[in-house]
Amino acid sequence: MKKLLTTKRTFLLVLFLGLLAMTVRDVTDPDVWWHLKTGQYIAEYRAVPHTDPFSFTRSGQPWVAHEWLTELLLFGIFRAAGWGGLILISAAVLCAAFYLLCLRCGNDAFSAGIVTLAGAWATAPLWGVRPQVLSLLLTSLWLLILERSERNSKLLLWTLPLTLLWVNLHAGFALGLALLAIFLAGELVERMLGFSAANSATPRFRALGLTLLLDLLLVPLNPNGARMYAYPIETLRSSAMQNYIAEWASPNFHRPEYWPFLVLLLAALAVLLVSPCRTRPREVLLLSVGTYAALCSIRMIPLFVLIAVPILSRSLNWSETESWPRARRHNPAWLNAAILVAMAVFAVVHIAQVIRLQPQAEARQFPAKAVAFLGSHPPVGPLLNHYDWGGYLIWRLYPTRVYIDGRADLYGEGFLRQFADAYQLKGSWHQTLEDWRIQTAILPPDSALATGLRLAPGWNISYEDAKAVVFTLSPGPAQLGSTAGPR
Amino acid sequence: MRQHGGYLGYAKITPLGLFARYDVVARVPAFSCTGLQSTRAAHRWTKWVPSRPAEAGFGVVLEEAKQVMKTFWRLWHEEEGQDIAEYAVMLAVILVIVVGTIRLIGSNANNVFSNVASSIQ
Numbered sequence: 344m345k346k347l348l349t350t351k352r353t354f355l356l357v358l359f360l361g362l363l364a365m366t367v368r369d370v371t372d373p374d375v376w377w378h379l380k381t382g383q384y385i386a387e388y389r390a391v392p393h394t395d396p397f398s399f400t401r402s403g404q405p406w407v408a409h410e411w412l413t414e415l416l417l418f419g420i421f422r423a424a425g426w427g428g429l430i431l432i433s434a435a436v437l438c439a440a441f442y443l444l445c446l447r448c449g450n451d452a453f454s455a456g457i458v459t460l461a462g463a464w465a466t467a468p469l470w471g472v473r474p475q476v477l478s479l480l481l482t483s484l485w486l487l488i489l490e491r492s493e494r495n496s497k498l499l500l501w502t503l504p505l506t507l508l509w510v511n512l513h514a515g516f517a518l519g520l521a522l523l524a525i526f527l528a529g530e531l532v533e534r535m536l537g538f539s540a541a542n543s544a545t546p547r548f549r550a551l552g553l554t555l556l557l558d559l560l561l562v563p564l565n566p567n568g569a570r571m572y573a574y575p576i577e578t579l580r581s582s583a584m585q586n587y588i589a590e591w592a593s594p595n596f597h598r599p600e601y602w603p604f605l606v607l608l609l610a611a612l613a614v615l616l617v618s619p620c621r622t623r624p625r626e627v628l629l630l631s632v633g634t635y636a637a638l639c640s641i642r643m644i645p646l647f648v649l650i651a652v653p654i655l656s657r658s659l660n661w662s663e664t665e666s667w668p669r670a671r672r673h674n675p676a677w678l679n680a681a682i683l684v685a686m687a688v689f690a691v692v693h694i695a696q697v698i699r700l701q702p703q704a705e706a707r708q709f710p711a712k713a714v715a716f717l718g719s720h721p722p723v724g725p726l727l728n729h730y731d732w733g734g735y736l737i738w739r740l741y742p743t744r745v746y747i748d749g750r751a752d753l754y755g756e757g758f759l760r761q762f763a764d765a766y767q768l769k770g771s772w773h774q775t776l777e778d779w780r781i782q783t784a785i786l787p788p789d790s791a792l793a794t795g796l797r798l799a800p801g802w803n804i805s806y807e808d809a810k811a812v813v814f815t816l817s818p819g820p821a822q823l824g825s826t827a828g829p830r
Numbered sequence: 831m832r833q834h835g836g837y838l839g840y841a842k843i844t845p846l847g848l849f850a851r852y853d854v855v856a857r858v859p860a861f862s863c864t865g866l867q868s869t870r871a872a873h874r875w876t877k878w879v880p881s882r883p884a885e886a887g888f889g890v891v892l893e894e895a896k897q898v899m900k901t902f903w904r905l906w907h908e909e910e911g912q913d914i915a916e917y918a919v920m921l922a923v924i925l926v927i928v929v930g931t932i933r934l935i936g937s938n939a940n941n942v943f944s945n946v947a948s949s950i951q
């Protein structure tokens with residue numbers, strides 16, 4: 344018992360139990376609902392959809408369901424274990440990603456643990472039940488493999504099955520390939536600058552190059568085929584995403600949730616400037632790319648964290664820089680056990696509470712009662728909805744089709760701008776509703792469009808509560824017998 | 831900065847509320863000792879010396895800061911100090927986790943529509 348519960352082990356167990364409690368989040372992501380419905384669709388039809396089955400505005404148009412395997416998994420877990428299963432497994436995936444990060448942070452458990460916790464906190468705005476958490480785990484594993492492959496190049500072979508899995512789980516697989524390319528470029532730069540001898544660098548360079556080539560060849564092995572080469576680049580370059588979707592925007596440092604990232608960023612810069620530890624050109628290259636990506640988009644903060652935290656840890660790791668003989672240690676096992684039990688109780692109580700309160704969280708975030716009303720009074724014509732509620736409506740009301748949902752890549756820049764203008768009562772907002780022959784609208788009560796519809800002739804309120812208001816258009820000659828579709 | 835000689839600096843608040851610096855000079859090689867006994871031995875040989883004059887400037891402050899860091903370093907690496915420091919770190923981490931777990935609820939930046947100026951109260 345005394346040997347088992349050393350202070351170091353207790354610290355790590357406490358840290359990861361705590362991280363498990365921290366990463367447990369209620370399901371409030373607006374996309375999780377359409378992910379679940381897509382998973383259900385794939386399970387029922389035993390086929391991956393290639394055209395949009397959920398909206399009337401993009402009905403029948405090509406749709407890249409790049410997360411099909413994750414969606415199937417999410418639906419499987421939901422069917423087997425409900426929200427509790429989804430919440431717990433997502434938290435466990437995040438913890439596994441941070442554990443792999445901790446493994447890259449050197450031998451001193453305490454400094455590694457502290458910087459891992461700081462890094463984890465910086466990624467907190469992106470936690471939740473969502474496919475991105477799998478990409479975070481795989482990126483963490485990928486970086487571990489790439490770093491350790493310096494000592495054992497056979498480890499690079501593991502990237503092949505990982506690529507195959509990742510390309511079917513999430514479009515974030517492109518991150519892995521990009522990191523491999525940066526490692527390759529780093530090798531080249533280090534060789535040019537004389538950091539590594541030419542004869543030792545060549546086999547490494549060849550191994551990385553060959554692995555990148557093989558990984559690239561594996562990309563088309565997914566239901567969307569070679570389309571997945573272009574899809575991640577199109578998504579990254581989409582101005583619609585960056586302009587209208589919160590997490591694709593740059594982090595706003597006026598908001599406290601991004602302060603941990605800011606602190607980490609400044610610490611990484613300070614380390615580069617003043618640390619006596621020599622930072623390798625490859626690490627500088629990785630850090631530059633990670634910093635640029637994270638400053639461009641909130642979604643890329645985890646990439647920066649996975650790159651910066653091990654560099655920071657190495658700089659703080661006193662036991663590696665100055666070897667000091669560790670004396671015989673007092674390990675009061677009873678104290679360690681008590682701390683561990685207390686942390687476990689805290690984690691279990693918190694996790695149980697989050698799972699228990701999931702229905703309230705759902706009602707707080709989504710228009711549960713208004714959707715129940717629409718379920719019992721199905722809309723007679725095309726339904727206009729708020730972007731954030733599209734996924735929820737798909738989950739609750741399908742086969743009723745929505746106007747818009749979280750698949751911004753499907754809708755594109757023009758359509759998103761049209762929706763934003765209508766939603767904010769800009770320009771010819773009324774024309775947009777007429778063009779799509781909108782008969783019913785479900786909107787937040789304080790939205791500009793809801794205020795506009797309250798004053799517009801012909802629109803009546805069918806249902807209203809604190810979360811949502813449902814408008815219905817009175818039948819008139821212009822709307823009678825019309826079908827959905829832009830005029 | 832001396833590598834040997836157990837040179838420890840600290841600050842003390844005088845009755846006038848001013849910082850007066852004192853130096854503790856130990857005559858044993860403090861940074862080569864690993865155990866508590868050696869530390870005690872160091873204390874036996876300790877004597878008080880007056881502080882450096884205030885006009886010594888920033889260099890003195892830097893020197894003192896380095897000594898403080900060395901003290902922490904010793905605290906971290908000596909047997910009892912290690913235990914105390916490790917439990918202090920563990921306590922700090924637990925506090926951060928507990929505060930974080932409670933405060934982080936509901937602060938996600940998800941795939942939501944950026945609705946700047948989209949509401950009329």
